Amino acid sequence: QKEVEQDPGPLSVPEGAIVSLNCxxxxxxxxxxxxxxxxxxxxxxxxxxxYSSGNKEDGRFTAQVDKSSKYISLFIRDSQPSDSATYxxxxxxxxxxxxxxxxxxxxxxxxxx
Amino acid sequence: xxGVIQSPRHEVTEMGQEVTLRCKPISGHDYLxxxxxxxxxxxxxxxxxxxxxxxxxxxxxxxxxxxxMPNASFSTLKIQPSEPRDSAVYFCASSFRKNEQFFGxxxxxxxx
Numbered sequence: 001q002k003e004v005e006q007d008p009g010p011l012s013v014p015e016g017a018i019v020s021l022n023c024x025x026x027x028x029x030x031x032x033x034x035x036x037x038x039x040x041x042x043x044x045x046x047x048x049x050x051y052s053s054g055n056k057e058d059g060r061f062t063a064q065v066d067k068s069s070k071y072i073s074l075f076i077r078d079s080q081p082s083d084s085a086t087y088x089x090x091x092x093x094x095x096x097x098x099x100x101x102x103x104x105x106x107x108x109x110x111x112x113x
Numbered sequence: 114x115x116g117v118i119q120s121p122r123h124e125v126t127e128m129g130q131e132v133t134l135r136c137k138p139i140s141g142h143d144y145l146x147x148x149x150x151x152x153x154x155x156x157x158x159x160x161x162x163x164x165x166x167x168x169x170x171x172x173x174x175x176x177x178x179x180x181x182m183p184n185a186s187f188s189t190l191k192i193q194p195s196e197p198r199d200s201a202v203y204f205c206a207s208s209f210r211k212n213e214q215f216f217g218x219x220x221x222x223x224x225x
Binding site: 042046049088 | 156172214215216217
């Protein structure tokens, strides 16, 4: 079993839909959870960062972490065509850059106008 | 700030040739990371440096791969000899102390 599992999609939704992206993981030591967005032929960019369990909201984006289920989610409200990208979850057992980030393979999202 | 700079952006080479990828991190960042991204394996960490010192190279796939960071503003990833299975997008990222890593645009490597 890979440490981080993520459905690769692709996921296609109409503009304005609510999008739910998910990752599961096996390493209970993970404490730091991130979502990166990667546009085609670009490097990933950090979208959301959470520590331990709970929710975090930033505009149209909400990140949820359920450590008991080893499950994290990213919700996008009122999705826009500009949200079309690949979304990668990433996790680390350590704070700061001392630890390695373990990435999911990414879910490709397409938002149709 | 120009962000993380990588060169070349595209590289096409023949099997057996030496390939050198270059990275300039964001000024003031003390961590530098090299990643490889493929469809099959996703984004994988190859090696990372702290203050120019290699900390963890456990992700380097084989002895054919080597990385150096001679100073705070420059790093190289070298593959010698290259093989077709090395074809991938190679990313460099840098950070200052925390987990927010800033990625460069990547180098798309094709080994024929």
